[in-house]
Amino acid sequence: MNKQVKAFFYSVVVALGGFVFGLDAAVISGTVKFITAEFGLNDLQVGTAVSAPGFGVLIALLITPWLCNRFGRKKTLILISALYWVSAVTSALAPTYWSLVAARFLGGLAFTSLTVAAMYIGEVAPPRWRGKLVSINQMNIVFGLSAAYFVNYFLIQAMNNDAGWAVAVNLKENIWRFMLGSEIIPAFIWLGLLFLIPESPRWLVYRGRIEEAKAIMHRITPDDEIDGQVKAMEESLHHGTEELSGLSQFRELFHKRMRLVVVVAVVIAVAQQLSGINAILFYAPTVFEQLGGGTDAAFAQSLWVGLVSVIFTLGAILLVDRLGRRPLILIGLMWVVVSHSLCWWGFNTARYTLSEEAVVELPAEVDAAALKPMLGQEFKSDIAFKSALIDALGETEARVHSAEILKQSADMNATLILIGILSFISAFHFSLGPVMWVLFSELFPTSLRGVAIPFFVLISSVISFLVQKFFPWQLANMGGEAIFMFYGIVALVGFVWLLPILPETKNLSIEEIQLKLERK
Template sequence: MNNKAYTIFISFIVALGGFLFGFDAGIISGVMSFAGPQFNLTEIQSGWVVSAPSFAAMFAMLFSGRISDIIGRKKTLIFVAFLYAISALLSAIAPSYEMLYIARMIGGLAFGAALVLAPIYIAEISTAENRGKLVSLQQLNIVFGFFAAFLSNYFFNKYNTADSTFLTDETVWRWMLGVELIPALFYFVLLFFVPKSPRWLYLKKNYEEAEKVLNQIHGVERGRVEIASIEKNIHADKNKSDLKIKDLLKPSLRFILVIGLVVGILQQITGINAVYFYATSIFKQTGIGTDAAFSSGVLLSTISVIFTFLAIYLIDRMGRRPLLLIGTAGIAVSLLLCAYSFNNATYQLSIEKINQFEFAESQKLVPLADKIYENDLDFKNEIKAVLGNQVYSKNDGEILEAATNINANLVLIGILGFIACFAFSLGPVMWVLLSELYPIKYRGIAIGVIAFINSLISSIVQLVFPWEISNLGNALTFFLFGAVAVIGFFVMLKIVPETKGKSLEELERELVKDY
């Protein structure tokens, strides 16, 4: 294996934590169609189950970078893989809502640490020329995870039939969650084959091993160049005091901290994880039915994979800044298109449709026959009042399919446009930027703090999304996401620098003037 192939190989292994994150995010969108009604969860309880990993992840993100500075990137990642496996097993056998929540919290600790450590590790083994591509492998693995999850959900749902004794509404969601154990164990084993980070080894004064790893990764000639660059930076750090968290607030770091915070917050506050985690539910809102909602999830994840490959191709050619700006503009347009489509929808149940429903309580809907509703809020609230929350939750796909009059294709275009634009911009570029902006001394803790806030925003968005859909309606919910994306575009236009083609040490000299 040549040096380039070897670097890609170990980067891809480390980034497999992203695959597990994407797999879990995609799986839960199908799981809640069954687990929610089974445990009779309210909108907020459903939000807690879905957002639990992100809530736990934000604490892991805050401390994992610092922990890896102490014990090493590799050792921390191996422990992360172990947590992934435990979470998958406990989620599958969870006897209650509380147990399911705790199991997913354990998975969240793994997600948070993996999403922080993979970009740090990959940036520290790569060169300036290929760093953008290699760090983007994490986002590629995330979207591969989404694809695998939606495909898995589609087949589990397909074979969960009335005739099946193996897969039932009570057991299918457990298999959906349990299958994650397979890639988790695979990740755990493969991590033993990656070397320690050479820049971390230099930080620990283990110069001989660091030089050996650099030569192994890049070859002797390029290894010398990387060694010289690291040594120059290490010597410049000799007279600096020990790192304290409050040092991140010093004036010389303020500019790059603001950039990281803006991009980190924007990545989540535009609603990407609401769309991914609730994809099946969102597609049900268009009235296309439960089966079509599951298959639309496969299409959604396919688009993610295609446009993430585009990002990997473009990020070291076009640069970070153009991808961010073009993608964010596209995100805004796509979300506002969804809002427009939902705003023009109407809802009406005919007596013929009601008589075709197969659930026992369907005749309770007869008094609502032929009544036209101008928005989804009024319609869903009246249906819930008649049927009760548990019966409605179990049959919402069938009811909405029968009642909804909407341009579903326009919503699908908006959702897929949003996913495509995110996949080549905010998704991968954020992690590339974070791995580049901060000096090695501050990198672990700076990325940890920003990732903590990123995950906090993500968990809040996931938690309140079911509530928003139930209380604000589809149109206003998507309008708010779109408006935030518009604001974010103009803020990034003002402050985000270009970082492509420069070594980590060059970027440090340019962006951190006098720390």
């Protein structure tokens, strides 16, 4: 292989962790109804099960900087891939609710794969390729998301159609276990492939192992550029302080010369997650059930989330080094605002009425007599309608049958809301999704990267955890209208903040980017 192909190969191998992450993140969306019924969960318990990895990653991000700086990027990635595999096995076999939460938490310890992958790829990729190669990580995330939605849909169809193999393995009773177990093989493959990549040359320079760094750079860097790049790395390290303690690195990170970098990183980290992406990705069938199409339609519509994610992430990869980081971020934020506005309007104009004819169409296990007090009443919000359902059927029964009851009672512009949701998914994966990782791989000097990237990803992850944890409760108590309005306002505030300060970093080395930012 020539040098560019090797750099590409190493980046792709590392980015396969994005596929495992995407699969892990989205496959849980299909299990919500089934684990709720099996373990008798309320809204906050559902949120805990779904968000357990989000809490796990908060813990992992506190030790990731030390692992990366002490043992290197490669060994840290190998440990992470092993955690993914163990989590997948134990999640699929979990006998109780809390054992499922614990297994999911273990998988969350591996979610730092995104951080370390962006760091590694940013350090081995040539400057002119960095944007595309870092974005491959995001591409693999959406491939994983898509695979999860297809796996869930395939299993639902097999269960509903009583396929021979589905009956043989008792799929109806264990479908959520098969969904979670779909991660086992990809995680094992990634673990094996990671033994084929070299250590990051920047980390070797950071540790003073110059000759080892040069030997690896001979595989991926033109020979006439190696000495110059090593010298630039050493100067960058000298500009900071080699072997800084964690506390010293944080002090350096918040030095006034880093102020612009910190503001940009914080705003992007907050806007990326608080615009609502994980509410959709982690609860896709649940969200689509609110449109009144029923459970099967909700799983089918979830496939569109995966397909749209792939298409627009590919577009971002092709354009991130051509158009630049700044235009994609700013265009994407305004696109998110418009998308959420469509969803807000769709829910704002929705009405819910349960008729006698509709009750007849409900599944036999629904207590039709208990619904009589609701007949003929018009409810002007999903919150009021669900509250009446809970009063009529009880919390557990209302949750189990809400999709089919909404299907018979909702009068809304479901197409408009579906377009708004898919538009939001498109905007996110065209801008905030991949470009945040590109910027995080570029903004920070070598001496601070091991602390800086995990720290700002920690901010993003805290918000992600909170979104995942409380979304079921928000949906039940705030309703779709208020939720989408809030997400749109967040994106608008992010746009206003970044418009005057967001720098352009395309085609610059990490050292050149740092000099540019310090001059501002």
